Amino acid sequence: MGKRSKDKRDLYYRKAKEQGYRARSAFKLLQLNEQYHFLDDPNLKRVVDLCAAPGSWSQVLSRKLFVDNKSEDDSGKKIIAVDLQPMSPIDNVTCLQADITHPKTFNKILELFGNEKAQFVCSDGAPDVTGLHDLDEYVQQQLIMSALQLTTCILEKGGVFIAKIFRGRDIDLLYSQLGFLFKKIICAKPRSSRGTSLEAFIVCLDYCPPKDWVPKLDLNKSVTEFFEGCNIKEIHNNSIITKWYEEDRDIVDFMTCGSLDAYDSDATYHIDVKDELSNDLLNVSLNPVQMPTNPPYKRALELKRKGKLTRSI
Amino acid sequence: MQELNHVGPSLCVKFHKEFVYAAYGPYLQQYNYKTSELLNQCLIFKENKVHGFDISADGKNVIAYGARSVSILSLESINTSKSLVDREQLVEEWVITGTFSKLGDKVFLLTCYNRVIICDLKCNVIGIKSVPEEKSILYSGSIEVLSEDRVYVNAGTVIGGVIVWDLFCESILHTLQGHEGSIFYVTSSDDGKYIASCSDDRSIILWDMETGEQLSTGWGHTARIWNLKFYDNNTQLISVSEDCTCRTWAIETLNSDEINLVQKNIYEVHQIKNVWGLDVCNSEMIAVTAGNDGRIKLVDLLQATRYGNENELFSLGDISSSANVEFSKDELIKGFEWFSFGAVVHTSSGQLVTYNRQSFSWSPIALSENMESYSISGGIQSKNTVVFSNNKNDIILIRFNSKGQLIKLAKHTLEYLAKVTNTMIKDIDDDTFLITLESPNPKDPFVCLIIQNDTYDVNAEHRFSKPSNFVSASLELYGNYLLVGARYSSLGIFDLDDNHRTPVVIRKISAGDTTTSVKFIEKQLNIPIFSITNRDGFYDFISINFDIITNDNKNFYDIIHQNKVAKGFLEGAYFNDKNEYIVYGFKSTLFYIFNETNSYELASQVCGGSHRQWKLCDDGLNKILLYNKGSNIYFRRISQNFTPEVLRNGLHGREIRDISILKEKTYKNGYLFCTASEDTTVRLSHFNNLNGTITNYWLERQHVSGLQRCKFINDEFMVTCSAREELFLWHINNESLDRAYIAVRQSLPTSTENPDLRIMDFDVKFLESKKDFILTSVYSDSVIKVWYYNFASNSFILLMEGKYQTCCIFNVSLEILNNKLLLIITPTDGHVIVYNITNCIPFEVVPGNDYLRDNKLEIVLSLLPNHDVKFPVHQSSIKTICTFVDKTDNSVTLYTGGDDNGLAIVKLNVENSTDKIVGKVVCFEKKAAASTITSVNLFNNNTKLLTASVDQIVRIWDVCGDKLVQEQRKYTTTADTGVADIVRLDNGSDIALIGGVGLSIWKL
């Protein structure tokens, strides 16, 4: 299977290329927005894009805030993008290379915002998948909890939070926890997200924190400690270790986003279905949209190319 | 619902005394590693897997942890109890690792936010330790207990390297920066000298624990590394990686201040990338590894050095001085044989020397013949006989006594042959053996001599007319039939009772090259079965009915099994005493022996490759490989396992995508079943329905892409499909009790030469004959095809083709309703679409029956008609369906499970007045699971429905009266739960097989 067949199957990939997005993920955000219109709000001024590399969501945000919703005075608008990986610059986006689970990262973001609140926080974070399903899902949920931690410090009441989830065995625990902070929670799957993957997005609308709880960032507290006190995560029996108990779980509504005539990310498309696709779309060059700028295993790849890493001694 | 057996990820393994303890799913297992016997299996956690455990220094207690669960238990109770789940405790954060204090009266638990919880043996928290401002998430970590008050924590972060901190001072000692990316494992040597870490960058770094200095970086692994362990007094390091290998590294001190990590050995241990568990038994020098494939593997770290005599090498110079013989300057070793006394070696100048294995010395053999023109054709171990031949048609037979002295020599000449190019030998019985001789001249006969052993006289001489295009290569004798394996994947059959009978040749048994071995395996209803290997890596099992054998009748043989080894050339195969199929051959310069049944390597030896002289001989219970390089001869002893090779066999390297039980017929106290996996293989296995024990038979590698479906369509056929438009029809042979056989009978034609479509699903409807059927296949580009399979001609003929829209179709079903043949599909758009294809196929629907009738109508290609009904059921993809046809009320009930967590009952009827098909959703459960529903299965006379979903909950629903009432739910440890199949036993109970990352067998 060469590049061509990957392209053939993945129309979103071609479309991303055509529209200048760095990754096909852009369409996930766009399709979520098609359903919930959170990016079409003219009052949207400050947004945070967590786990943003290579940056297609930031591109969408930048276009929405500074092109589509352009106003007389855009000076109050701000987009902050954070990722472990370095990102090439995007117009009107402030990039930060940092670990979102590190409390110091949030200090930096808060500083950048001054005293102002954001209207929208998103996180498309995905951990390094190890193949240990429970660990991968846990780390994924921790990325969400970290994102949520920041969200509680920075999001305006009524604001929107969306995050990538993997619908694994403990997803109903997360649903139940989020229920304490937002009025409406939906599990949404954009059509551009492959049906064969467990990926979906949690859309949390109308931020409404518990009245008696004031979130406070403390560099000495981990995410789990941060949420202690908020009833989202009650410390059971007041101890960090306690006898096994059945935790609260909740199933939320499921919503497919993107119209039915949107491309099906599971289907194989033929180059000859010209009537359905613009010619341009099929003829865009076939190089990847954007390679990771600096993968950790770059050195290993170089050594391998030189024949230095082998199976025999 | 009760679990009978589970095969799946094992995350941690440890040696302790004569045992290996293994974290296996939510269990801890105790094995005797010398016998591989599973001594006990104890359930530790309700739902979580045991990720790791530590045994206290006094061997009394165990701390087990996994996800957020922990449990402190006595080792004794783990050895004797079946379940200790009531002791499970829950921690607020994920536990990365847990260790006992030096005195063993406390445990330290490192959580994923870099906190250490100190608690007593009852899990009462004594203290919580951490370092300021360092609470980002960890992927790995270890706790090094050097003394009661010197405890260090190595925390492997995502971006900030390894943070080494002092537990009691709560202060950072070092921040080890040098890796790129997340740290996946970090460990210390138990003398507190070194730290070793690995990360996403594929390297291993050795650090000085004292100074935090980076001592050396080990490059070698081609993928991520998952586990590291110091061993052999901290002079060695062992690693396991996503590249499926386990590597050993020496920590070499070059001079006092330069320490290097040097790669020493590579072992292929698992069939998968996800290898998690690793431990070494220092006293025995064996390692144990475990991973997602469910296999617990022992690795002999002294595989070729344990006994010291594994490798012997003699140059002609060595032999010359030991035997006191002269060799010429350019003398080479030409041939060799192995006997109970030792070796016989023949050199290029025709000299013969023997090696005595007891005295390790060489002796010359005085010869009355000049043997320069000869070469060794073979030997018979039981008769201490070597046969030589030359191209002048001479044969020399030599017998040795038990001390290796020559006691008999005889010579025969066959003048009528132009030249002899191949001579082969085969033992017959105590008194006789046979020799075959082949000349390159096609007009010359193929000769077989029967030799009287005591006299070496020729008892009988058979001259057969030689088949065209026939070059012999391997030999087997069955009764009066000589079976000769030949080039171009052929097999010649010669009747020793009738020299005039024209030999019969079976050609093109597999796609390959030379038939390298033929071996009688067993008889099935009096018909013998032979195993045949081909140099190109194929192996076949072929049944031959000698009673009806002729050259124009192809029905006398049947290829009942065919497969190809993962890589390399194949030279031979045999079954071991555990009924496992062992194959051997070459992978470039490497000779290998491989357990094909359970797919792991037994031994390998770098020897230069198959074009060299080589010979694999029995040596008592062991094997010995003889090979030469120029004027050197090598003996490589391959001893029977010092320990068992595995403690437990796994199933697949990746997710199981489909399971099918052959329900029509029980097989040995259970059933045969097939599993189709993302790892591109199909496994045929057996489960025992009392205890759930699984026996593997075959791992089929015909597919080149990840599997989608497998299904037994009746008691003799199975169909599998996958990406790259692969769909195979398999034939099952389950007449033998030792094992079942399975072979691809036909594959579905593809739409292009380089297909890239996925075949998502298929269904069949049989014709009255029960051999012919129609098959529908659905594709990722929305195409639907219907085929006719004709058994007699073994061909698929396309009957109908069309396209739904552009979206991918996940499921298809063929149902007969009211004399109509319905084709039902469920694509990713969440709709149910029904086509009436009754008039598009050249077969008739038989009223009241579930099969079609062949009225010999003309076969024409039709187009997919417009659909009769289409209606939305789910919001997004319908992942799974099952159907039930109710003849009493003329309806098809469809149960559908969706990506939207929903479960639906859909009814299809034929409207009496209009004869139109109508359909509607009669019941929809919106939140039937917390995640995608991946499997629905009816059972208990279609009154119950079992659903499996990615949330790892198996639910049983009562579906009577078209309602969905959840009756039971139970958590399964099998992650990525994707499939299930159910069989009803004679006693009325139901057994379910549930697959995902692993497989569980449940009694419902």
Ligand SMILES: C[S@@+](CC[C@H](N)C(=O)[O-])C[C@H]1O[C@@H](n2cnc3c(N)ncnc32)[C@H](O)[C@@H]1O
């Ligand atoms: C699927 S990508 C995001 C794609 C992005 N939304 C876009 O459209 O281009 C997931 C990202 O999560 C980042 N990530 C994972 N763990 C993180 C962490 N702890 N802190 C910050 N970023 C993280 C990864 O580096 C990766 O770039």
